Amino acid sequence: MNRIVSGLFRVSIVLVMAFITLPLIVVMAASLSPSSQVTLVPWEWTVRWYGDLVARRWIDPFILSAQIAVLVSLISGVLGLLAAYVVAFEKCPGHAAIMSFLLSPLAVPQIVKGVAIVLFLSSAGLYRWVGTPGLVAAHIILTLPFAVRMIATAMFNFDRNLDRAGQSLGATKAQRIRHLLIPIIKPGVFSGMTFAFIISFNNIPLSVFLVRPGQTTLPITVINYLEYSLDPVLAAVNVASLLFVLAVIFVFEKIGGFSAQIHGGSK
Amino acid sequence: MSTSDIELINLSKNFGASQIVREIDLVVPHGEFVSILGPSGCGKTTTLNMIAGFIAPSSGQIRIRGVEQSGVPPEKRQVGLVFQNYALFPHMTVAQNVGFGLKMQGKSRDEVDTQVKKALQSVHLDGLEHRYPKALSGGQQQRTALARAIAPRPSLLLLDEPLSNLDLKLREAMRIELKDVQRELGITFVYVTHDQEEAMAMSDRIVVMHEGVIAQVGSPSELYRAPQSTFVADFIGKSNIFAVTPTANGGGIQRVRIAETGLELLAASPATVSSEIAFCSIRPEALRWIEVNTSTEHPINVLPVKIIKIVNLGAYLEVWCRHQSNTIFKALISAARGGQLAIDVAIELTVEPAAIKLLIH
Structure with a gap:
């Protein structure tokens, strides 16, 4: 009986993993397709579509998206840390209500938020903010709840x-925050920043309202391109941006060590 | 300049309507090992946290080294602290943990290194400087926590049940080590525990707390020999405790009757007024077994009983005996002597009048 259960368990794990990875494998295969149509011909392949990525039409949006994502990630990390400290660590008056408020943007559809932001900017006479500043601000609204949540969880844990031990050893509050709290919750901060980076880098529903013509983010460029043609260069763009995101996650994990937090270990 | 490290004056703490600590007075001279002993919820940890500065008293005063501490934050009190769960900093090595206090004081690197080495030597942890806490055994973590607390050389160390997460053998070994460290460094230890054996083994003085008040203060042997209440008699060691009514007094002997049995015992007359006596307490080892045919003496308080249960404690047997009046006595008899004892065997017990403690509450 136990063997049947554990067999079913293994099979279901394989199925779930296949379900998650198959689309990626299909995209990778398509990006290597020699035909100008998106097809899957496993025995013929080429890397020429990757060569096309060097063109400015792809490089410029990539750089813009990466810049925005880095800014969004850093600002979300700092704001998230400050908010989580006051709410989750110091437990300021009304901390539960403030936490709910900070998480509330999660409940609003991104399209609605996008429309609202554009309406706000135009009616407030700030239409010139559309473009990079607007994108950064809008993405932060989206990513802050994730960052706050991750960092607050680390603070709750x-x-x-440890703080009391630091106190009994004569450490001032500033010393305790610097030498005890921050190093210990660092994985939480970095996992929040990683989420913020990925969400910003891949965002479409908010960005679509805030890009300027000729100055679009990578996902919007892909959408625009898709309207007129469907060829393997799109698959190549997707694979390349996937690899970039993985590389960023790898670097963040190296600095922040958050997989230990996710897996429950520590160094 | 006062030579006492701690003075608690009329100290109280309420949480809402419940009084956790009620009007405690205590003076701890420098260099003393004092335990605050009591069951959970007796207020001992709250008292410790008030001394450390984590909880503000509702009323009363705390003086440390003669200085009144109200409004002084914990980081300014120069009081070392050892936690039950050790609270080691997980991201620092043993050496960094132990050096933390000195580093925060802005001591030079050389000085920190020397003091860390000294502290680690005094807890026998040399050679583990570069390990992280999670790579240490429970006992090593405990020593690290102790070394960290003593490294800045506080005159006063508070310990909150520091041994309760260790297994029995290690706990017994650590008791002796803790006492040695305390004696060598000449630091005042305030040791909070619910384990009376631990308190008995290490302390110069024990403060027994019960429901927020101090039930009794005394050396371990005083508390054992002369408990002043049934609570202390029961909490420190084991006791046979009976509700009694005094009957007659004369010739240095107080007669008492165990309630609802008619069994009368003769106790040494106490200093207190006889009419207030309400309980008596007899230590299990004070109940002597009279082996048949060996007795030429004529002891008083002879109790013919029948054995109803025998609990083997290794060197001793705890023998539960029922008197015909239905009173149950638990006697401690050495296993070497008690070989032929068995359930339902009738024996005679006796107890010296001086070994019967008469108590008011």
């Missing part, structure tokens, strides 16, 4: 006795 922080053992208060």
Whole structure:
């Protein structure tokens, strides 16, 4: 009986993993297709579509998206840390209500938020903000709840006795934050920043309202291109941006060590 | 300049309507190992946290080294602290943990290194400087926590049940080590525990707390020999405790009757007024088994009983005996002597009048 259960368990794990990875495999295969149509011909392949990516029409949006994502990730990390500290660690008056408020943007559809932001900017006479500043601000609204949530969780899990131990050893509040709290919750901060980076880098529904002509982010460029042609260069763009995101996650994990937090270990 | 490290004056703490600590007075001279002993919820940890500065008293005063501490934050009190769960900094090595206090004081690197080495030596942890806490055993973590607390050389160390997460053998070994460290460094230890054996083994003085008040203060042997209440008699070691009514007094002997049995015992007359006596307490080892045919003496308080249960404690047997009046006595008899004892065997017990403690509450 146990063997049947564990067999079913293994099969279901394989199915779930296949379900997650198959689309990626299909895109990778398509990006290597020699035909100008998106087809799957496993025994013929070429890398010429990747050569096309060097063109400015792809490089410029990539750089813009990466710049925005880095800014959004950094600002979300700093704001998230400050908010989580006050709400989750110091437990300021009304902390539960403030936390709910900080998480509330999650409940609003992105399209609605996008429309609202554009309406706000135009009626407030700030239409010139459309473009990079607007994109950064809008993405932060989207990513902040994730960052706050991740960092607040790390703060909730922080053992208060460590703070008390630091206090009994004569450490001032600033010293305790710097030497105890921040290093220990660092994985939480970096996982929040990673989420913010990925969400910003891949965002379409908000960005679509805020890009300027000739100055579009990578996902919007892909959408625009898709309207007129469907060829393997899109698959190549997707694979390349996937690899870029993976590389960023790898670097963040190296600095922040958050997989230990996810897997429950520590160094 | 006062030579006492801690003075608690009329100290109280309420949380809402419930009084956790009620009007405690205590003076701890420098260099003393004092335990605050009591069951959970007796207020001992709250008292410790008030001394450390994590909880503000509702009323009363705390003086540390003669200085009143109200409004002084924990980081300014120069009081070392050892936690039950050790609270080691997980991202720092043993050496960094132990050096933390000195580093925060802005001591030079050389000085930190020397003091860390000293502290690690005094807890026998040399050679593990570069390990992280999670790579240490429970006992090593405990020593690291102790070394971290003593490295900045506080005159006063508070310990909150520091041994309760260790297994029995290690706990017994650590008791002796803790006491040695305390004696060598000449630091005042305030040790909070619910384990009376631990308190008995290490302390110069024990403060027994019960429901927020101090039930009794004394050396371990004083508390054992002369408990002043049934609570202390029961909490420190084991006791046979009976509700009694005093009957007659004379010739240095107080007669008492165990309630609802008619069994009368003769106790040494206490200093207190006889009419207030309400309980008596007899230590299990004070109940002597009179082996048949060996007795030429004529002891008083002879109790013919029948054995109803025997609990083997290794060197001793705890023998539960029922008197015909239905009173149950638990006697401690050495296993070497008690070989032929068995359930339903009738024996005679006796107890010296001086070994019967008469108590008011």
